[in-house]
Amino acid sequence: MIDTHAHIYATEFDHDRDEVVQRAKATGIEHILLPNIDLESIEPMLATEAKYPDICRSMMGLHPCYVDSNVDETLKTIYSWFDKHRFIAVGEIGIDLYWDKTYRVEQERAFITQLNWAKELGLPVVIHTRDSIEQTLALLKNEQDGQLRGVFHCFGGSLEEAKAINDLGFHLGLGGVSTFKNSGMDKVIPELDLSWVILETDCPYLAPVPHRGKRNEPAYTELVMQRIAALRNLNAQQVIDVTTRNAKSLFKL
Structure with a gap:
């Protein structure tokens, strides 16, 4: 599993x-993919990836919750890292309107900027959405020219949303929310197209x-x-075979 x-x-x-x-390996986890969130992370x-090079792979991006008025400078620094290190994806990026809508315009600008990095670098994107699925899909649709690929991580939406995501050529990351009764x-998981599903934890959360x-x-992926x-x-x-195949293909592992 991945x-x-x-x-x-x-x-x-x-x-x-x-x-x-060690627990992850004992459970059969082959890779643990690490999304970046801000400058401090x-x-x-990278230290974690260096310590466990056989299992960990890093991404680079700016999470929407860490977007502020200084976003352009922050993005410059984040982008500079692609010249210094090999990353498997641009992530995690997206739109989050749950906590605070103050920097909504800046969030959208950061999202579009990072989508364009992904096109330029030929990398997948890992997308975070919260209270923003419609806005995110609209922006993505506008930018999708056939080059973009990636995953809506921590998917917990409707079947209609899942289909809209798949229609844009994007995967669904299923994690702990999939096990919550409420x-x-x-109702959604039995109807999903499994060829678009990958596994995740979003640990330490959810x-x-x-x-x-x-x-x-990571052991809880199981x-x-x-x-x-x-x-x-x-x-x-x-389930292991199809989700692992999907993840390896998406992230070129």
């Missing part, structure tokens, strides 16, 4: 990161049932996989 979205460089893992990586992320995903509310970790298998009446290996 955990396509994990923040194991975060301070929540500082006391037991080695054990977390770059150093710990998420409605029990731990799947039965760990909901606690710290998430619980997401089992939930998909149960809802689709498939065996575990079938």
Whole structure:
């Protein structure tokens, strides 16, 4: 399995990161993909990748929650990193209107700028949306010229939204939300086109049932996989095979 979205460089893992990586490997996790969020996360992320080079791969991008009035300078610094290091994706990027709409215009500008980096660099994008799926799809549709590919990470939307995302050539990242009783995903997952589905945790956030509310970790990817298998009446290996193939193809692993 591949955990396509994990923040194991975060301070929540500082006391037991080695054990977390060992548990991931023991569960059958082949790769842990690390999305960047801001300028401060770059150093710990790259240090984590350097410590576990056999399993960790880094991305580079600016998360919408860290966009502010200084966005253009921040983006310049983020972009400069693509000359210094090999990243597997531009991410995580997107639009988040849940916490604060103050920098909505700047968020949109940062999103479009980073989509254009992805075209230029031939990399996939990892998209974060919260209370913004319509706006994000509209911006993406405008920029999609056949070159863009990527994933809407932490997908928890409707079947109509899933189809709109797939129609634009984008994958769906399924994580802990898929296991929540009140998420409605029990109705959506059986209808999804599995050729567009990849697995993720978004750890340390959004731990799947039965760990909901606690710290998430890459080993829990298995619980997401089992939930998909149960809802689709498939065996575990079938889900592992298709989602791993999808992730390897998308991120060129």
